[in-house]
Amino acid sequence: ITIGIVIIKALVxxxxxxxxxxxxxxxxxxxxxxAQVGEFSFILALTGIEYKLLPEAIYQMFLACSVLTMALSxxxxxxxxxxxxxxxxxxxxxxxxxxxxxxxxxxxxxxGHHHHLVIVGYGVNGQNMARAADMAxxxxxxxxxxxxxxxxxxxxxVSIHYGDATQEAVLEFVGIETAKVAVIAINDNTATRRVTxxxxxxxPRAHLIVRTRFFSEMGPLYAxxxxxxxxxxxxxxxxxxxxxxxxxxxxxEDIERFVADVRSDGYRMFRSLSRESSILPEMAFDFPDVEIxxxxxxxxxxxxxxxxxxxxxxxxxxxxxLAIRRNGSLEPNxxxxxxxxxxxxxxxxxxxxxxxxxVRMFK
Numbered sequence: 001i002t003i004g005i006v007i008i009k010a011l012v013x014x015x016x017x018x019x020x021x022x023x024x025x026x027x028x029x030x031x032x033x034x035a036q037v038g039e040f041s042f043i044l045a046l047t048g049i050e051y052k053l054l055p056e057a058i059y060q061m062f063l064a065c066s067v068l069t070m071a072l073s074x075x076x077x078x079x080x081x082x083x084x085x086x087x088x089x090x091x092x093x094x095x096x097x098x099x100x101x102x103x104x105x106x107x108x109x110x111x112g113h114h115h116h117l118v119i120v121g122y123g124v125n126g127q128n129m130a131r132a133a134d135m136a137x138x139x140x141x142x143x144x145x146x147x148x149x150x151x152x153x154x155x156x157x158v159s160i161h162y163g164d165a166t167q168e169a170v171l172e173f174v175g176i177e178t179a180k181v182a183v184i185a186i187n188d189n190t191a192t193r194r195v196t197x198x199x200x201x202x203x204p205r206a207h208l209i210v211r212t213r214f215f216s217e218m219g220p221l222y223a224x225x226x227x228x229x230x231x232x233x234x235x236x237x238x239x240x241x242x243x244x245x246x247x248x249x250x251x252x253e254d255i256e257r258f259v260a261d262v263r264s265d266g267y268r269m270f271r272s273l274s275r276e277s278s279i280l281p282e283m284a285f286d287f288p289d290v291e292i293x294x295x296x297x298x299x300x301x302x303x304x305x306x307x308x309x310x311x312x313x314x315x316x317x318x319x320x321x322l323a324i325r326r327n328g329s330l331e332p333n334x335x336x337x338x339x340x341x342x343x344x345x346x347x348x349x350x351x352x353x354x355x356x357x358x359v360r361m362f363k
Contacts, residue, residue: 002072006036009031009035016030026164029081035072035076036076081189082190116140118181118182118199119133121186125211129185144160166198171198176202177202177203179203181207181208184196192221193217210226210229213231217231242255292349293347296344296362297343297345298363302361308334319355320349321347322347324345324347326343
């Protein structure tokens with residue numbers, strides 16, 4: 001009975017998606033995602049028990065089958081992408097594979113742009129990429145599978161189109177052949193591979209950048225034609241470590257050189273513990289007893305209305321004022337004639353114990 005429920009619900013949900021014009025790949029994934037018994041069925045079953053329309057034995061069987069379908073649900077969703085790929089290989093009519101989607105109308109999806117940017121997926125990464133393109137005045141167009149997102153962003157004037165980027169017709173609609181750069185930023189690993197392959201087949205010259213969640217996907221994506229693959233898990237490590245180096249007062253240019261070396265090396269440093277530490281040969285952490293703190297000058301504090309020369313903080317406390325921030329503007333390396341006022345933010349360099357002794361000057 002459980003198998004029968006799964007099959008029937010998958011067919012009904014998939015047929016509904018097919019009638020709405022979704023491509024066969026989406027149809028299969030929707031059918032498997034909705035094949036389990038839903039929570040509303042429990043409400044109906046309880047109503048049936050209350051009005052004695054459902055015998056107790058049938059109700060118990062219903063509960064058992066419901067639990068089984070819910071237990072199967074995550075596995076069906078996990079394998080739905082593979083099943084969808086298998087369905088695409090079946091000898092089905094092209095209109096079923098592609099779906100009755102909006103891009104089959106007149107006109108083009110890239111508004112006549114050439115050398116434009118194509119963004120596949122409008123999640124956080126896609127949105128950030130679109131904002132950056134706007135600021136840089138780079139023409140772009142977006143492909144997104146969420147119809148609500150497409151509707152909402154179109155109302156804002158964003159060049160976004162609904163469609164399944166694994167379909168060549170969708171990529172052709174947004175002018176992938178004339179695009180200069182294509183960025184793939186979707187979470188489905190199987191779909192990412194298919195889109196990568198399709199983009200490279202349709203546009204051998206486009207610079208293809210692919211974001212993936214896991215390092216293990218880098219090899220297959222490069223093999224499919226990606227020019228650059230950005231693994232999220234390693235990029236997070238790079239960002240964290242670069243900030244750690246900054247806290248140890250490592251020069252900014254050395255940090256940037258380190259980051260560039262890690263990326264150009266295919267993140268090999270993070271994959272091998274035996275890597276030589278030649279990337280940062282001069283990075284010796286020689287300042288364990290030095291820190292930089294910031295203090296807001298209070299009204300009536302000893303520093304309020306005093307010049308740096310008069311306060312003589314270096315001689316009295318062994319600390320140095322690196323910069324003064326006032327009303328949103330920063331004055332780096334202020335001279336002795338600089339007057340400190342209440343509300344100023346002072347950036348102080350010195351050992352922790354000396355900074356602690358000087359705190360009273362700002363309060």
